[in-house]
Amino acid sequence: MIAEPNNCYKSPCNNKCPCKDYCPLGIALKLIGGKWKIPILCSLHQDGATRYNELKRKISGITNTMLASSLKELENDGMLYRKQYDEMPVRVEYTLTAACDELMPILNQLALWGVKMNNAS
Amino acid sequence: MIAEPNNCYKSPCNNKCPCKDYCPLGIALKLIGGKWKIPILCSLHQDGATRYNELKRKISGITNTMLASSLKELENDGMLYRKQYDEMPVRVEYTLTAACDELMPILNQLALWGVKMNNAS
DNA sequence: CCGTATCCGTTGCGATACTG
DNA sequence: CAGTATCGCAACGGATACGG
Numbered sequence: 001m002i003a004e005p006n007n008c009y010k011s012p013c014n015n016k017c018p019c020k021d022y023c024p025l026g027i028a029l030k031l032i033g034g035k036w037k038i039p040i041l042c043s044l045h046q047d048g049a050t051r052y053n054e055l056k057r058k059i060s061g062i063t064n065t066m067l068a069s070s071l072k073e074l075e076n077d078g079m080l081y082r083k084q085y086d087e088m089p090v091r092v093e094y095t096l097t098a099a100c101d102e103l104m105p106i107l108n109q110l111a112l113w114g115v116k117m118n119n120a121s
Numbered sequence: 122m123i124a125e126p127n128n129c130y131k132s133p134c135n136n137k138c139p140c141k142d143y144c145p146l147g148i149a150l151k152l153i154g155g156k157w158k159i160p161i162l163c164s165l166h167q168d169g170a171t172r173y174n175e176l177k178r179k180i181s182g183i184t185n186t187m188l189a190s191s192l193k194e195l196e197n198d199g200m201l202y203r204k205q206y207d208e209m210p211v212r213v214e215y216t217l218t219a220a221c222d223e224l225m226p227i228l229n230q231l232a233l234w235g236v237k238m239n240n241a242s
Numbered sequence: 243c244c245g246t247a248t249c250c251g252t253t254g255c256g257a258t259a260c261t262g
Numbered sequence: 263c264a265g266t267a268t269c270g271c272a273a274c275g276g277a278t279a280c281g282g
Contacts, residue, residue, distance in 0.1 A: 025159055025228055028235030029150075035255070038146055052264050063256060068265055078242060089263045090262090099238060106230045107146055113224055114149030120220070121199060156275070173244055184276060189245055210243045211282090 031077050032103070036062055036070045041096065044080065045104050049093040079103075152198050153224070157183055157191045162217065165201065166225050170214045200224075 032038060039059045044050055050058075056067055071094060074080045079100050085091040153159060160180045165171055171179075177188055192215060195201045200221050206212040 023159070023163075023232070024235035024239065025163075025232040026235075027239055028231045029153075029159070031235070031238060032150075033154075038144070038150070042144075042146075056264095063258095064265065065257085065267090066255070069255095078238065084264095090265095092264060099234075099241070102237075103234055106227065106234060109227045110149045110231070111144070111146035113220075113227060114145035114147075114152070116223075117152060117199065117220060118145065118148055177244095184278095185245065186247090186277085187275065190275095205244095211245095213244065 031079065032107070034070060034073075036066050037074060038107075040067075040070055040074065041079070041100060041104070041107075044094060044096045045100065049083075049095045052092050052094070055094065152200065153228070155191060155194075157187050158195060159228075161188075161191055161195065162200070162221060162225070162228075165215060165217045166221065170204075170216045173213050173215070176215065 032041070036059065039062070040055065043055060043058050047058075052067070052071075055071075056062060056064070059067070071080070071082070075082050079097055081095045081097060083093045083095065085093070153162070157180065160183070161176065164176060164179050168179075173188070173192075176192075177183060177185070180188070192201070192203070196203050200218055202216045202218060204214045204216065206214070
C-alpha cells in the first residue's frame with residue numbers, strides 16, 4: 001500500500017505531476033529496475049518455467065549474487081513464482097505471474113519506442 | 122546507432138531473449154532512467170514550455186546539479202528542446218519533443234500497471 | 243537567471259569463496 | 263543443484279559554493 005499518498009498517485013501523471021516518492025510510475029519502474037530483472041523477465045516470458053542454473057546459463061554474465069537477489073525481489077513483488085521440487089538433488093523452477101502477462105506487452109511497446117529513438121539518433 | 126547488435130535488438134524481446142547490452146528495452150529504460158527524468162518529463166508534459174527555475178520549483182527536492190545534468194541528457198537524447206532567449210536576464214525554456222508525445226501514453230500504461238501492483242500487495 | 247565545479251556519502255553491482 | 267556470505271570498487275546522486 002501507498003504509505004503517504006502524494007499529489008498524483010490516484011490518476012497516474014494525469015494531474016499535478018511531477019510525481020515524487022509515491023508516483024505509480026516510479027513504483028512500476030522500481031519493480032523492473034536494476035540491471036538484471038528485464039533479462040530475467042524476458043527469458044521466463046519466452047521459455048516459460050525455468051530452473052535456476054538454466055537461467056544462469058541463458059543470462060550471460062549474471063552472477064549467483066545478482067540472480068538470486070533479483071529472483072527473490074521479483075518473487076516478493078509478486079512477479080514470479082518459485083516452485084521447489086524436493087527431489088534429490090533439489091529442483092527449483094521459476095515462472096512468471098499473471099501480473100507479468102499484463103506487463104510484457106507494455107514493455108514491448110516501450111522497446112519499440114526504444115528502437116525508434118535509436119534509429120533516429 | 123547500435124554499435125554491435127546482439128541477439129534481439131531487431132525485434133524487441135520477441136525472440137532470442139534475454140537481451141543484453143543492446144536490447145531496445147534496455148535502451149528505452151536508460152533514456153528515462155535515473156532519479157529525476159520522469160518527474161521532469163511529467164512536468165513538461167503537463168505544463169508545456171517551462172523555464173529552468175520554474176522546473177526547479179515544481180520538482181521539489183531536485184538540485185541544480187541534477188536538474189541541469191538531467192536536462193542536458195534529455196536534450197542530447199532528443200527528448201526535449203532547449204530554447205534560449207537572449208534577453209536580460211537570459212531566459213531558457215524547455216519543451217518536450219514529438220518522441221515524448223509517443224512515450225507518455227506508454228508510460229501511462231506502465232503507471233496504471235504500477236497502481237494495480239500496488240493495490241494487489 | 244541559468245547554470246558549473248568540487249567534494250563526498252550511499253547504493254548497486256561484481257568477484258570470489260563457501261554451504262545445505 | 264540452488265543458492266549465501268563477504269568484500270571491494272565504481273557509478274550515482276546530494277550538498278555547497280561559485281561563475282557567465
